Amino acid sequence: MSVDVERISAVPSLGKRPADSHKGMFGHVLVLAGGRGMAGAAGLVGASALRSGAGLVRVASPSEVAPVVATFEPSYMTYPLPQDGDGLIDFPASAPALNRLIDQADVLAVGPGLGQSSGLAQMVRWIVQEVGVPAVLDADALNNLAEAPGLLATASRPIVVTPHPGEFSRLTGDSIAQIQADREGKAVAFARRSKNLVVVLKGTGTVVTDGRRLFVNPTGNPGMATGGAGDVLTGVIAALMGQGMPAFEAAVLGVHAHGLAGDIARQHSGEVGLIAGDIVDGLADAFEALGALG
């Protein structure tokens, strides 16, 4: 179906770092992710944000999950938040700590492995409505918003949403078949709810749109149909926003680099053996290749 938008094919680049660079110039990413049994999702977001150039990354998770997340990667910081009886972030008990952590952050990456609860639904609504820091919302951030997707229209700062077709179906009420039959049109219509909203509709040929512009990603491969591949993308886009890229540009470069990292990973692991950590490992070469072109 044809949609009335400007089609973008050029991929923006990050630019070369000045010789006197310091980590304070490249953004502090706060990751709110992980829940009982899903520490890995939080670790993948944190690691991919670091591999995408973030100056500092902190991963905040429920108190039983944070020490596990800390064992995956020494280069990010972790923070244990109050948890409920199901091992999920307890909100509003976590609000004071979250306020302090958010004050230090340039961008939030919220959702992978969080789980769903009434408290988490309250937390995500609070983030959308009250928090002024740009954010990437994925997975359970979106599932917890599914009862009130209209709130995204009120976003007063850039928000990037990164649903797969299943999550987009919960947000929009359309079936997965309806979405897949008109991926561009559905993504553009949703993005037009707010001038601050960027939609990344994942899957083969991921669609990125802010409602005015549209990019369809050519990189990536079926080896990426593996748990955690999307968690990696969340960290990549957040890191690029933290480095000062506008949300749409960060989403376009992030999606492209993530797919390229998956293509690099396929050279080593093949499509069958590829796991999400291999995509994280491919990011360094992907950004080097894109930097050489840019």
Ligand SMILES: NC(=O)C1=CN([C@@H]2O[C@H](COP(=O)(O)OP(=O)(O)OC[C@H]3O[C@@H](n4cnc5c(N)ncnc54)[C@H](O)[C@@H]3O)[C@@H](O)[C@H]2O)[C@@H](O)CC1
């Ligand atoms: N290591 C970990 O801790 C992991 C945790 N994860 C978390 O697990 C929770 C559940 O997320 P899931 O995404 O697994 O489950 P969901 O139930 O949200 O989505 C899976 C379903 O969505 C549909 N779908 C997804 N992509 C599609 C596509 N390209 N085309 C058509 N249909 C598509 C399919 O029906 C699929 O069965 C989230 O919190 C997520 O972040 C996952 O990210 C996997 C890894």
Ligand SMILES: Nc1ncnc2c1ncn2[C@@H]1O[C@H](COP(=O)(O)OP(=O)(O)O)[C@@H](O)[C@H]1O
């Ligand atoms: N066949 C494919 N071709 C290209 N990219 C793919 C393919 N399958 C999955 N991907 C990419 O992998 C990621 C999967 O994300 P998601 O479904 O959220 O996984 P998870 O929640 O397990 O991390 C998305 O970025 C998607 O575009």
Ligand SMILES: [Mg+2]
């Ligand atoms: Mg996902």
